[in-house]
Structures are given as C-alpha cells and as structure tokens.
Amino acid sequence: MATPSLKQRIAVTGATGRAGSHLVEILEQRGHDVVPISRSKGVDVISGEGLDEALAGVEIIIDTATGPSPSQEEATAFFLASARNLQRAGSAAGAKRIVLPSIIGIDRFRGGYNAAKLAQEQALLEGPLPVRIVRAAQFHEFVDQLLGWTIRDGVAHVPEMRTQPVAARVVAEALADAAEEGEMEDGRITEVAGPKEERLAALAGALFAAKGDSVEVHEERDSILVSGADDPDAVAYAEGAVLPNPGAKLAGPSFEEWLAAT
Numbered sequence: 001m002a003t004p005s006l007k008q009r010i011a012v013t014g015a016t017g018r019a020g021s022h023l024v025e026i027l028e029q030r031g032h033d034v035v036p037i038s039r040s041k042g043v044d045v046i047s048g049e050g051l052d053e054a055l056a057g058v059e060i061i062i063d064t065a066t067g068p069s070p071s072q073e074e075a076t077a078f079f080l081a082s083a084r085n086l087q088r089a090g091s092a093a094g095a096k097r098i099v100l101p102s103i104i105g106i107d108r109f110r111g112g113y114n115a116a117k118l119a120q121e122q123a124l125l126e127g128p129l130p131v132r133i134v135r136a137a138q139f140h141e142f143v144d145q146l147l148g149w150t151i152r153d154g155v156a157h158v159p160e161m162r163t164q165p166v167a168a169r170v171v172a173e174a175l176a177d178a179a180e181e182g183e184m185e186d187g188r189i190t191e192v193a194g195p196k197e198e199r200l201a202a203l204a205g206a207l208f209a210a211k212g213d214s215v216e217v218h219e220e221r222d223s224i225l226v227s228g229a230d231d232p233d234a235v236a237y238a239e240g241a242v243l244p245n246p247g248a249k250l251a252g253p254s255f256e257e258w259l260a261a262t
C-alpha cells in the first residue's frame, strides 16, 4: 500500500462494477471523498449527462467504466467517447490526473477487446490531463462471464489461454495506490496480477464443479476471442501474452482460494 496520503476528492467511473465497487469502498476506508459515477447513479460518461456536475472539485478520476460488449468495434466506440468526455470534463473541472485500469499484454494483440483497450489508453494519453495506467490480469470475478460466452450445447469451447488471474479487490487496491501517488510521469504503466499461472480450461473445470454445472470443457485455440486457430491473437493467448511481466505486483488469493471463499 502507498504511504498514507492527504484526503482527496476522487471520482470513480464504473462505480458499481466488479473493480469499481471495491474501489469505492477502499477509497472511503482510506478517508477520501469519493464521487461514484455510473448510469445507475445518474451520470453517463458516453452521453455526458451529469458529468460536469459530478466532476466539480474532483482532483483524481479513476476510470473503470466499460460497456457490456466484448466486440472490438463496440468497445472501441465506448472507450473513445468516454476518453474524450473524461479528458474534456476533467480538465474543465481542474482535475490533476486520470487513473486507468487496463489489461496486461494488450500491445501484443491485433484485435478484439484488447485492441479496444489499447485504443482507450492511446485516446486518454492524448491529454490534456496526465494518465496513470494500471494493467491488470483477468479478474477471478470475470471468468464466469467469459466462460458463459463460450458455451454451446452443453460444451464450453474454452480458449487455449495462459493467465494469472487476480481478485478484483487486489486490482482496486492497486488503483487506489496509483491515485495516491505524488508526482508521476505521464503514461506511467504498472501491472497487477494474481499469485499463480493457470490455464483458463483448468479454471473452467474448477468453476463448473464448484457450481455443480455439468458442462464439458474443450480447450481450443480457435475460440470466441479470435477469428480462427491461425489468428496471431490465438497464438498470443496460448503462448502467455497476457501473463504479467517482471516487476508486476502479484497478490493472492489464487482462483482456487477465491472460489472456496465465494
């Protein structure tokens, strides 16, 4: 954890999401004045409804908002609009910085949601506010949704993927630490991941067993995440492109421990 810092007014977009809900709680526990932003709270980062009012007096914006679609086209449209709106409204409000959760390894992919996240990083880096990026591994809490997209006729066609999944709360702590840092270089990137490398297919087996679902698991290089088995992105997932790099913050619980506690 970062050294204790002064109380700040911090806006969290995506405040009701997997990472955002933990983040709001952690920042409040650390004594910050938190402004939660999501459509269910009457603020929309895409249409801009309520955004100027919500950001009044805010020093830091942590942008965890994401749309529901994993498609590259829809996710890119969402992120380009949210980046433009947050940079405009944030700088008008006199904010100091935007903190962004992103995904480890995205610069090694050509398409899909990873490419949309890279476009989001680049759009935010166009400024004017400086940006601090925390690239995370796949969240434990996301595995169920990801696997849901792969199931056809009782079979989960699980991407061949090496991953080091992490609890959303650990990612939220890393985002809170980034918000509390002092001066920083614009565009600084750090990584956060779980304690242990896993195969997504093994996580699928453990999750379905824990839920009592009789879904068969087939591990396949050709998956919903890629355009075919010979797509370079399929090879990247299989070869570990989303695994953390040296220097990443690694913290438990492991997926197994998280599952047992959930």
Ligand SMILES: NC(=O)c1ccc[n+]([C@@H]2O[C@H](COP(=O)([O-])OP(=O)(O)OC[C@H]3O[C@@H](n4cnc5c(N)ncnc54)[C@H](OP(=O)(O)O)[C@@H]3O)[C@@H](O)[C@H]2O)c1
Pocket (backbone or CB within 6 Å): 013, 014, 015, 016, 017, 018, 019, 020, 037, 038, 039, 040, 041, 043, 044, 045, 046, 047, 063, 064, 065, 066, 067, 068, 101, 102, 103, 104, 117, 136, 137, 138, 139, 140, 142
């Ligand atoms: N999930 C993962 O495994 C993972 C891994 C690495 C990085 N990340 C990144 O971490 C971030 C958070 O992911 P997550 O899984 O926690 O997201 P999530 O659970 O899907 O939550 C998305 C949040 O965005 C809000 N939202 C959606 N549309 C909005 C809009 N137009 N205006 C304002 N708020 C809006 C939603 O609330 P409303 O619906 O109420 O608006 C919700 O609070 C994302 O940037 C994601 O790319 C995720």
